Amino acid sequence: MDLKSKFWVLTLTIITIQLTLLGYLFFRLWTQLPETARQSIWQSQGDFFGLLFLISLVILMGFLFLLNEIFQSYILPLSRISEEIELISTVNAGHRINVTEGGKEIKSVVQKINKAADKLQYLQEQLHQQNQPDSELRTDRETLASLFTRMPLGVVVCNRRGKILLYNRKADELLCQRNPANGSGISLGLGRSLSAFLNQDDIALAMHDLHAQLEENVGDPVSYLQVKQEQGADVPAQMVCIQDHEHSILGYGLFLHAHEDYCLLQPHDQQSFFLHSMGSPDFAAKSQGPGILQNGRPCTYDFQLLYRQQKSSPMDMRELSELTYTVLDLETTGLDPLGGDQIVSISAVRIFNARIVPGETFDRLVNPNRSIGPESIRVHGITDEMVVNQPGIEQVLSHFWEFVRDSVLVAYCADFDLTFLQLKEQNIGLKFENPVLDVLLLSLYVHPGQKDHSLEAIANRLGTRIYPRHTSMGDALTTAEIFLQLIALLKNKGVNTLQEARAVTEQVKYVGPKRDQVMPMS
Numbered sequence: 001m002d003l004k005s006k007f008w009v010l011t012l013t014i015i016t017i018q019l020t021l022l023g024y025l026f027f028r029l030w031t032q033l034p035e036t037a038r039q040s041i042w043q044s045q046g047d048f049f050g051l052l053f054l055i056s057l058v059i060l061m062g063f064l065f066l067l068n069e070i071f072q073s074y075i076l077p078l079s080r081i082s083e084e085i086e087l088i089s090t091v092n093a094g095h096r097i098n099v100t101e102g103g104k105e106i107k108s109v110v111q112k113i114n115k116a117a118d119k120l121q122y123l124q125e126q127l128h129q130q131n132q133p134d135s136e137l138r139t140d141r142e143t144l145a146s147l148f149t150r151m152p153l154g155v156v157v158c159n160r161r162g163k164i165l166l167y168n169r170k171a172d173e174l175l176c177q178r179n180p181a182n183g184s185g186i187s188l189g190l191g192r193s194l195s196a197f198l199n200q201d202d203i204a205l206a207m208h209d210l211h212a213q214l215e216e217n218v219g220d221p222v223s224y225l226q227v228k229q230e231q232g233a234d235v236p237a238q239m240v241c242i243q244d245h246e247h248s249i250l251g252y253g254l255f256l257h258a259h260e261d262y263c264l265l266q267p268h269d270q271q272s273f274f275l276h277s278m279g280s281p282d283f284a285a286k287s288q289g290p291g292i293l294q295n296g297r298p299c300t301y302d303f304q305l306l307y308r309q310q311k312s313s314p315m316d317m318r319e320l321s322e323l324t325y326t327v328l329d330l331e332t333t334g335l336d337p338l339g340g341d342q343i344v345s346i347s348a349v350r351i352f353n354a355r356i357v358p359g360e361t362f363d364r365l366v367n368p369n370r371s372i373g374p375e376s377i378r379v380h381g382i383t384d385e386m387v388v389n390q391p392g393i394e395q396v397l398s399h400f401w402e403f404v405r406d407s408v409l410v411a412y413c414a415d416f417d418l419t420f421l422q423l424k425e426q427n428i429g430l431k432f433e434n435p436v437l438d439v440l441l442l443s444l445y446v447h448p449g450q451k452d453h454s455l456e457a458i459a460n461r462l463g464t465r466i467y468p469r470h471t472s473m474g475d476a477l478t479t480a481e482i483f484l485q486l487i488a489l490l491k492n493k494g495v496n497t498l499q500e501a502r503a504v505t506e507q508v509k510y511v512g513p514k515r516d517q518v519m520p521m522s
Contacts, residue, residue: 007071007075011064011067015060072101073101073103073106074103074105074106076101076449077099077101077106078106079449080097080099080449080450081097081099081106081109081110081113082449083446083447083448083449083450084097085097085113086489086492087461087462087489088113088117088120089120090488090489090492091462091463091485091488091489092461092462092463092485093117093120093121093124093463094121094463095117095461095462095463096114096117097110097113097114097117146299148166148168148299148301149168149169149299151168151170152170153170153255153256153257154167154168154170154171154172154173154174154175154235154254154255154256154257155167155168155170155171155253155254155255155256156171156175156188156194156253156254156256157242157251157252157253157254157301158194158251158252158254159250159251159305159306160249160250160251160252162193162194162195162203163191163192163193163194163305164188164189164190164191164192164193164194164305165190165191165251165301165302165303165304165305165306166299166300166301166302166303167188167299167300167301168299168300169299170256171188171254171256172187172188174227174235174256175188175197175198175227175235175256176188176197187360187403189350189352189357189360190300190301190302190305190350190352190353190357190360191305191324191352191353192406194254198227199228202225202226202227202228205223205225206223206225206239207223207239207252209221209223210222210223210239210240210241210252214241214249220240221240221241222238222239222240223238223239223240224236224237224238224239225237225238225239227256235256235257236256236257237254237255237256237257238254238255239252239253239254239255240252240253240255241253242306250306250307251305251306299359300357300359300360302352302353302355304353305353308353315408315435315498316435316497316498316499316502317497317498317499318497318498319496319497320487320490320491320495320496320497320498320501321354321487321491322354323407323408323498324350324351324352324406324407324408325350325351325407325408325409325410325437325480325483326348326349326350326351326362326403326404326407326408326409326410326434327348327349327350327351327410327411327476327477327479327480327483328346328347328348328362328404328409328410328411328417328476329347329348329411329412329417329472329473329475329476329479330343330345330346330416330417330420330472331343331344331345331376331379331380331382331470331471331472332344332368332376332420333368333370333371333372333373333376334373334375334376335416337416337419337420337423338419338423340370341420342366342368342369342370342393342420343366343368343393343420344365344366344368344372344376344380344382344387345364345365345366345380345382345471345472346362346363346364346366346396346397346400346472347361347362347363347364347471347472347473347475347476348361348362348363348400348403348404348476349361349362349473349476349477349480350407351410351480351483351484354484354487355484356477356480356481356484361473362399362400362403363472363473364390364391364396364399364400365382365386365387365390366387366390366391366392366393366396367387367388367389367390367391367392367393368387368393369392371384372384372387379470380470380471380472381470381471393424393427394424394427394428397421397424397427397428397430398428398430401428401430401432404432404434407434408434408435408436408437408498409432409434409435409436409437410436410437410438410439410479410480410483411436411438411439411479412438412439412440412455412475412479412482413438413440414436414437414438414439414440414441415438418432418436435498435502437483437498437501437502437505438505439455439458439479439482439483439486440453441504441505441508441509442483442486442490442501442504442505443458443482443486444508445490445493445495445504445505445507445508446486446489446490446493447461455469455475455478455479455482456469458482459478459481459482462481462482462485462486463485464478464481464482464485465477465478465481466478490504
């Protein structure tokens with residue numbers, strides 16, 4: 001129940017109780033009078049009772065009008081101010097309160113809050129500048145990323161549990177089979193298991209060999225293996241240990257060689273791969289997310305995985321900031337999936353460790369096997385000529401299912417996107433059974449006092465970037481940045497786990513505004 005409904009329910013309840021008590025007292029007094037007295041009073045004062053009733057009704061209407069003015073001028077603005085103060089203090093220090101309604105006292109309070117917000121923003125900017133990594137350190141990071149991106153070896157680093165925390169473009173090419181026609185296929189990704197790309201027995205054997213060498217005090221242990229491929233020659237590879245300064249194993253590094261470039265190294269020529277954990281283990285600049293170098297497939301890394309403890313609890317019980325998400329958006333031939341409209345574009349980005357990973361994206365045009373309506377073309381700009389030679393939806397969705405596996409799906413107006421996907425499940429023989437969070441419903445929950453919940457309005461409130469609208473990749477990126485800010489606002493409201501987030505969106509579904517007021521044209 002929203003604030004306005006609560007206010008009027010409480011007000012009418014109090015008025016009803018008071019009127020009931022007054023009516024009961026009048027009834028008791030009236031029935032105590034003798035019959036002759038009641039008749040005499042009614043005959044002499046009957047017109048007065050009618051006038052008294054009309055006057056009472058006018059007074060009641062005036063009282064209700066006064067209460068409505070108090071609600072609109074003081075209670076409702078205070079509720080909105082509370083929401084916007086949380087925005088300033090939590091996710092967007094540049095936001096300013098703009099309350100046009102309300103009494104002079106409310107507007108005076110707003111001015112003082114905005115002045116305090118100016119000082120807060122200035123202090124945060126000063127603190128941010130002081131905490132910026134030194135230029136030499138940033139240069140070292142960029143050089144490291146550039147080296148891993150361009151080296152002819154494929155490099156994959158995983159933690160002790162086999163979860164990938166670093167990989168470069170060459171490793172992605174060598175480990176991941178792709179459709180030659182369109183390059184589609186599941187790619188390496190942060191947090192994904194190495195066993196999804198390599199034979200688990202081969203990994204276990206290589207790790208066992210490394211541990212045996214360590215027990216024999218071999219100075220630079222290295223294990224050699226062949227990565228089997230369905231097509232083409234097997235890929236020669238070497239596995240080494242990643243150790244801290246106390247020689248405890250933190251993870252493993254895998255070096256893959258293109259067959260024609262491979263030159264067998266003897267164990268004594270192979271240097272051990274040590275990570276001396278001096279200072280912060282986070283090698284990725286937090287302000288820019290995991291390591292990113294936009295040059296084709298980047299070198300992508302997040303060294304926090306070396307130190308983060310494994311969570312064995314079910315997905316629903318885990319903290320929102322610990323989960324992996326796929327934020328998606330579709331462009332379609334129209335708004336009626338049940339009436340035959342089809343997908344023309346699917347885009348998605350991954351969020352891992354509470355950061356967007358730009359190197360891990362899915363962006364495909366789809367041949368809908370039908371014409372695209374002119375109204376839809378005016379919105380998203382995708383024409384029949386652009387999709388005529390693209391793969392069909394069944395082929396693209398099979399790859400998309402692999403991309404989103406083991407993640408939480410996030411979308412704006414998620415029901416719309418999920419309907420299009422679920423209608424094709426029987427065709428591809430796969431089900432999208434991922435948990436789903438809707439950014440629109442989460443926004444309605446954290447900011448019930450706000451009137452505008454369009455994607456642009458939410459982004460402006462939260463201070464996030466707005467990428468090109470009505471392109472599936474642009475909307476997916478905009479939604480992803482919004483979602484990361486909403487996680488912080490949900491935490492302030494005591495919503496910490498996926499289960500709790502799903503529960504509050506179910507509540508909002510039944511009390512939110514009409515969906516057609518915010519539903520975007522795809």
